[in-house]
Amino acid sequence: xxxxxxxxxxxxxxxxxxxxxxxxxxxxxxxxxxxxxxxxxxxxxxxxxxxxxxxxxxxxxxxxxxxxxxxxxxxxxxxxxxxxxxxxxxxxxxxxxxxxxxxxxxxxxxxxxxxxxxxxxxxxxxxxxxxxxxxxxxxxxxxxxxxxxxxxxxxxxxxxxxxxxxxxxxxxxxxxxxxxxxxxxxxxxxxxxxxxxxxxxxxxxxxxxxxxxxxxxxxxxxxxxxxxxxxxxxxxxxxxxxxxxxxxxxxxxxxxxxxxxxxxxxxxxxxxxxxxxxxxxxxxxxxxxxxxxxxxxxxxxxxxxxxxxxxxxxxxxxxxxxxxxxxxxxxxxxxxxxxxxxxxxxxxxxxxxxxxxxxxxxxxxxxxxxxxxxxxxxxxxxxxxxxxxxxxxxxxxxxxxxxxxxxxxxxxxxxxxxxxxxxxxxxxxxxxxxxxxxxxxxxxxxxxxxxxxxxxxxxxxxxxxxxxxxxxxxxxxxxxxxxxxxxxxxxxxxxxxxxxxxxxxxxxxxxxxxxxxxxxxxxxxxxxxxxxxxxxxxxxxxxxxxxxxxxxxxxxxxxxxxxxxxxxxxxxxxxxxxx
Amino acid sequence: xxxxxxxxxxxxxxxxxxxxxxxxxxxxxxxxxxxxxxxxxxxxxxxxxxxxxxxxxxxxxxxxxxxxxxxxxxxxxxxxxx
Numbered sequence: 001x002x003x004x005x006x007x008x009x010x011x012x013x014x015x016x017x018x019x020x021x022x023x024x025x026x027x028x029x030x031x032x033x034x035x036x037x038x039x040x041x042x043x044x045x046x047x048x049x050x051x052x053x054x055x056x057x058x059x060x061x062x063x064x065x066x067x068x069x070x071x072x073x074x075x076x077x078x079x080x081x082x083x084x085x086x087x088x089x090x091x092x093x094x095x096x097x098x099x100x101x102x103x104x105x106x107x108x109x110x111x112x113x114x115x116x117x118x119x120x121x122x123x124x125x126x127x128x129x130x131x132x133x134x135x136x137x138x139x140x141x142x143x144x145x146x147x148x149x150x151x152x153x154x155x156x157x158x159x160x161x162x163x164x165x166x167x168x169x170x171x172x173x174x175x176x177x178x179x180x181x182x183x184x185x186x187x188x189x190x191x192x193x194x195x196x197x198x199x200x201x202x203x204x205x206x207x208x209x210x211x212x213x214x215x216x217x218x219x220x221x222x223x224x225x226x227x228x229x230x231x232x233x234x235x236x237x238x239x240x241x242x243x244x245x246x247x248x249x250x251x252x253x254x255x256x257x258x259x260x261x262x263x264x265x266x267x268x269x270x271x272x273x274x275x276x277x278x279x280x281x282x283x284x285x286x287x288x289x290x291x292x293x294x295x296x297x298x299x300x301x302x303x304x305x306x307x308x309x310x311x312x313x314x315x316x317x318x319x320x321x322x323x324x325x326x327x328x329x330x331x332x333x334x335x336x337x338x339x340x341x342x343x344x345x346x347x348x349x350x351x352x353x354x355x356x357x358x359x360x361x362x363x364x365x366x367x368x369x370x371x372x373x374x375x376x377x378x379x380x381x382x383x384x385x386x387x388x389x390x391x392x393x394x395x396x397x398x399x400x401x402x403x404x405x406x407x408x409x410x411x412x413x414x415x416x417x418x419x420x421x422x423x424x425x426x427x428x429x430x431x432x433x434x435x436x437x438x439x440x441x442x443x444x445x446x447x448x449x450x451x452x453x454x455x456x457x458x459x460x461x462x463x464x465x466x467x468x469x470x471x472x473x474x475x476x477x478x479x480x481x482x483x484x485x486x487x488x489x490x491x492x493x494x495x496x497x498x499x500x501x502x503x504x505x506x507x508x509x510x511x512x513x514x515x516x517x518x519x520x521x522x523x524x525x526x527x528x529x530x531x532x533x534x535x536x537x538x539x540x541x542x543x544x545x546x547x548x549x550x551x552x553x554x555x556x557x558x559x560x561x562x563x564x565x566x567x568x569x570x571x572x573x574x575x576x577x578x579x
Numbered sequence: 580x581x582x583x584x585x586x587x588x589x590x591x592x593x594x595x596x597x598x599x600x601x602x603x604x605x606x607x608x609x610x611x612x613x614x615x616x617x618x619x620x621x622x623x624x625x626x627x628x629x630x631x632x633x634x635x636x637x638x639x640x641x642x643x644x645x646x647x648x649x650x651x652x653x654x655x656x657x658x659x660x661x
Contacts, residue, residue, distance in 0.1 A: 384617075480634040484638055497651065507655070
């Protein structure tokens, strides 16, 4: 009877957790995905996402759920005003991913994708760093399977580097959390001072996942190596989760303005010369994250609204661009710009959706980038940060060139009568159509998104002067670029590898390790050989002494030799442990 | 009709439309008043000039950087990165 009651209590607790912790339904529900046949699997995942989305939509702003583990108070659920828009767009992305991948019978990708989405959603609601750490690591271990789905030795190597960087982020996060706890601040997620050791560690952990300069090489390394469906899933969650956490903990931390500006501007050059179009998108993603990080550094209400709105829109248009290039990759077997072109007649729907994504990311009026990025750029202007404002305009021009002009032109409109491809499967087109619809809806009717933002929006985005200025910026940049390409001043693409921050993890760090490893191995071998020789010599001396002077002396010599042997053995052991 | 002819035609159409659009946007500058946060922003044709100059800088910067940061396609050794 007692056992039954305990079982019943455990079941009730499990059910409560399943229904109360947002995202948990997807994490637990993913366990059933591998055993379900198609098409029931897809329907099951969509139903789960719909129920989870519905519960998040109706979650009370002051909803909390706490638990105590080994004397530590954990806040399993805690919503902020900013949480709902992020959670909502994560659900939309999860659903679009399922639709986009419906033609595949890839159980591992589907399971990993649903777990990844669930962990990212649950992480948004985590109220303490230990709970966050668990979901943070779960997103890592689930998403690495999406990179591995690229199914090549390059994908496997990229996945290992990806895993290394993501785990490093988790470990640094945990170290920061422990430092915070030791400083007496507990584990609660709250605004932090980045100049303290704990704050710095946590900023670094978020920075790795947000693609900070020199720390974000994993992004352009791993995303292009994933399968077409995998890269779409990857583009949605990890980086936006990091942006969300940066808002919660570091809004108003001024150095972030300059970190963000570097992220927004530096990738432009690499993206323009990159030949691999999925890598172009991955590098351009860092550029978009940079604009968000600038907004976090500004930290005003308008800026936080801007970051939230931009992150929401970016999940849709970035996902749409990855979907369209992924569809091209699936149909043609290549994502190299110099091998593509001329697909606008063969894949007209995909071309149209790609253009919508391109116009959205370029902030063309009537598309989502215009109505969302304007808030952040407006917040920068209101703060009187002229140089930062000019930097963001410069970044906007770069996006027009590499993503709005180069990418669709190289894929769909550049002369190429050799390539043959079919239009993308229906499910892919439906997913792209839904994402494209979202981009247009946010562009035409931004107040629906503004209503979800953490603060009231009083910014007048549809100011005629603002529209004119934006159109002039885009049109003149496109005209100059088109003229340069047409007159052969700028060669649009060519087979090459562009060294970017992933160069550090792919080439520099391995070389350093190998470079350091060789001398260390030599020292190790010398120590090992020397110690063996020393021990043998000591034993021989002892033996000779015992033969010459009798037993007592022999015992003493043998004892000395044994002492030397043990000391050398301890030294070897110590070196081995250290190495 | 071959893909090449069609895409070349699309390119020609875009190249014809872009200068016309730019000209219209310059005319719009006379009609529409722009609210400016900075004195620099209030300069006539600021955004048009900035767009053109920034495009030149991005392209020029990319061409310069390409000498530094581009390598042969097999730089990472194909499948073997290290």
